Amino acid sequence: MILPQIFILGVIAAVGKALNVDYKAEADKAFGELVPSTNQTAINQLVHELREVSINDSRCQACLNRLAVGKRWAHENPGVIPVAWPQWCVEYNAGSPDSCTRNFARTTVDKNAEGSNFVDMLTLIDPHGYDGQLYCQYLEESSCPKPTTPNVSLSHLWPPKQAKHYVAPEPGNETFNVLHISDFHVELDYTVGAESNCSATMCCTPHSQGKGGGGYLYKNHWNSFYKDAHYDKEFTYVKGAYYDVFQNSSISAPAPVFGHYRCDAPEILVNSSINSVVDYAKKNKLNFEFAMFTGDLIDHDEQRWMDFDKSLASEEAGFRDLKSRLGDIPVYSTLGNHDSYPYGEIAQEGYGFSNKYTWNNDLMADMWKDFGWINETTSQFVRTHYTGFAVDTKVGLRIVSLNSNCYYRKNHYAFWNATDPDGFGMWSFLINELVDAEAKGQRVWIMTHIPPIVDGLPLPSKIFYEIIERFSPYTIAGVFFGHTHLDQFNILYAGNNTKTIENVINHAWISQAVTPWFNNNPSWRYYEIDKDTFSVMNAYNYYAKLNETFDNHGNEPHWLYEYSCRDGYGIHWPKTSPLNGTYWHLVSEKIKDSVQYRQLYENYATRFSPYVPDCSQEGKCENDYCTLTSFQVDDYDNCVSRVHS
């Protein structure tokens, strides 16, 4: 398919110069290395073996047995696996036909499946040790219990912590501003008038299937149906002609122009959100020194609606929209779990499989350089080491951006030699940056997509924790995540996660999302940053009430000030102190102790969504405190199991 590629190159050329790499050809070549077998005898033989080793054992043992069988085939005849395994999966009822294909069929640029990654994983996994247990817990529906996290460490990579490293520098009295925007999840298939009350994962597209996921209460006076609405080159809103969706009686709740709570963001909502940042800044004579984007440009559609072209086009659209509006403001980014093809994957650099992902490194290296966000040296670094890169900003702060797929529970490559504390080399990269910065008295922000307690693997979360503990509070001035779509934070405590004020080490900021999926209002924030120390002095949150765009005749959303983190919880906190982990500890104590504060937190988390949970109801909001006060997966799991026991 040549056409979409040309279209995509044209889009980029509109902003910067045309790029020369054929990203799709690069991916196609890498995925082509696994040739599917046509040897029916061999295919039948593997299906038979999988059946045999699954019969008489426990679920856990059967899962481990299959990994051992798979490993042998991966070495002897890998092309049989993506043909036989889906067949076995369907016959044995190990998943829906859809999930059997998605998990085990061969990946191509036209067919989004994870079978090729599964084969790669099998070549190196140890089915009989920690790897196998981990896989069967996280990637095979808890077939095995969670194995005990190995007590390994990377502490040999840093010098001892000195007395001065236990003290954070004192903020000065001048600040600058930084934009934090996250999780666009642009839905390129969004269609005004399509079903928003569907039973599939994602509504508002022509392929959204089923009826009745419980749409936002549909009223006959919904009237925001403008199919051709868009922002033009001057960023002026052009509404176009009214589109009479009511002609179509088969749709129960037609999708309105700016988006819906069951749907990912139409591009017009992404544009509106970035416009609102620029308008707000102009009106208030505010400058942003730089912006952070913490990942996820691609939508949540079922995987069968995803292919290489759509992945590429979504990544390009999101970054292009940022560039076209933010102009000279540099945007430092990280890719999210969705920003990969196939979904969720990233390979280590040293094992022979990373060529499946170089197209993405190349794209980012080209685009970010072209947009003037990173220089040539950093661009070359990004091209070869996408697991992380660092920039020294003009103001003197160092930003380290990491790829959280390295610790993502759905990344197949994270399941081999999983007792290795640094299989991807990402943590030693981070540690080197921190050791270097510490020696220079420079402060550092870390940005990545996934908060480890949400979808991270246990060991990497422990290593991440240990690194932050070592370099706080002297060197690490901020940690920033996206992914949850909720306005949240995670506190790190010393003393085996004993949640006292003395034990606070640091905390991470988790940004809200632009996409309304699932049940949230679109939102963004900016930080007020101390010029001397790069500590965060305040964060200001903005949102749009999406439901009010359903019946406003297709007019633009009103973007509103929501709250500031310094004032939002009524905490008495010195004006001269940053909003550090101790501040958030005080907030978390209120949330623990009072249903009113839990409700307030949930209101902010979802930006006063019509779907905000009612915390006064039994069982609602009960994990909030554990979420906000845990950083390691094991700590979170222990905390939650105490809540439920």
Ligand SMILES: *[C@@H]1O[C@H](CO)[C@@H](O)[C@H](O)[C@H]1NC(C)=O
């Ligand atoms: C097909 O597979 C079977 C079983 O693995 C093997 O014995 C046979 O040689 C293969 N046939 C060909 C043509 O490769």
Ligand SMILES: *[C@@H]1O[C@H](CO)[C@@H](O)[C@H](O)[C@H]1NC(C)=O
């Ligand atoms: C499973 O157990 C049954 C009954 O003990 C036995 O007859 C059968 O051979 C076993 N099958 C396998 C594959 O071990």
Ligand SMILES: *[C@@H]1O[C@H](CO)[C@@H](O)[C@H](O)[C@H]1NC(C)=O
């Ligand atoms: C983990 O290892 C360290 C260093 O060897 C040791 O001090 C610590 O007690 C161990 N922790 C556990 C829970 O075994």
Ligand SMILES: *[C@@H]1O[C@H](CO)[C@@H](O)[C@H](O)[C@H]1NC(C)=O
């Ligand atoms: C800010 O701090 C500097 C140096 O400590 C001091 O000279 C100045 O007066 C302060 N400015 C304000 C507005 O407080």
Ligand SMILES: *[C@@H]1O[C@H](CO)[C@@H](O)[C@H](O)[C@H]1NC(C)=O
């Ligand atoms: C959504 O669809 C279900 C099933 O058709 C229907 O019962 C319900 O009324 C619909 N909801 C809305 C808001 O249209």
Ligand SMILES: *[C@@H]1O[C@H](CO)[C@@H](O)[C@H](O)[C@H]1NC(C)=O
């Ligand atoms: C969003 O903005 C980009 C960049 O200005 C533009 O190319 C695109 O057409 C816009 N899309 C919509 C739907 O507004």
Ligand SMILES: *[C@@H]1O[C@H](CO)[C@@H](O)[C@H](O)[C@H]1NC(C)=O
């Ligand atoms: C009405 O919507 C259905 C999808 O539910 C679609 O198949 C059909 O083409 C639509 N009809 C018209 C006239 O747009």
Ligand SMILES: *[C@@H]1O[C@H](CO)[C@@H](O)[C@H](O)[C@H]1NC(C)=O
């Ligand atoms: C490019 O950026 C990197 C990281 O911020 C910096 O270390 C390097 O000095 C810059 N190179 C040039 C030529 O400006």
Ligand SMILES: *[C@@H]1O[C@H](CO)[C@@H](O)[C@H](O)[C@H]1NC(C)=O
């Ligand atoms: C597995 O990890 C260990 C460190 O835990 C390392 O020494 C070893 O080389 C790794 N094995 C492979 C195959 O990479």
Ligand SMILES: *[C@@H]1O[C@H](CO)[C@@H](O)[C@H](O)[C@H]1NC(C)=O
């Ligand atoms: C840490 O807490 C966990 C869970 O409460 C407990 O199992 C473990 O023994 C504790 N470890 C230490 C070193 O206190």
Ligand SMILES: *[C@@H]1O[C@H](CO)[C@@H](O)[C@H](O)[C@H]1NC(C)=O
């Ligand atoms: C946060 O700031 C306060 C006031 O400056 C200080 O007492 C506290 O130790 C700091 N907490 C952390 C975790 O750095």
Ligand SMILES: *[C@@H]1O[C@H](CO)[C@@H](O)[C@H](O)[C@H]1NC(C)=O
């Ligand atoms: C939108 O939702 C909010 C929160 O539930 C509610 O207060 C408001 O009345 C709703 N507006 C419309 C137009 O439905």
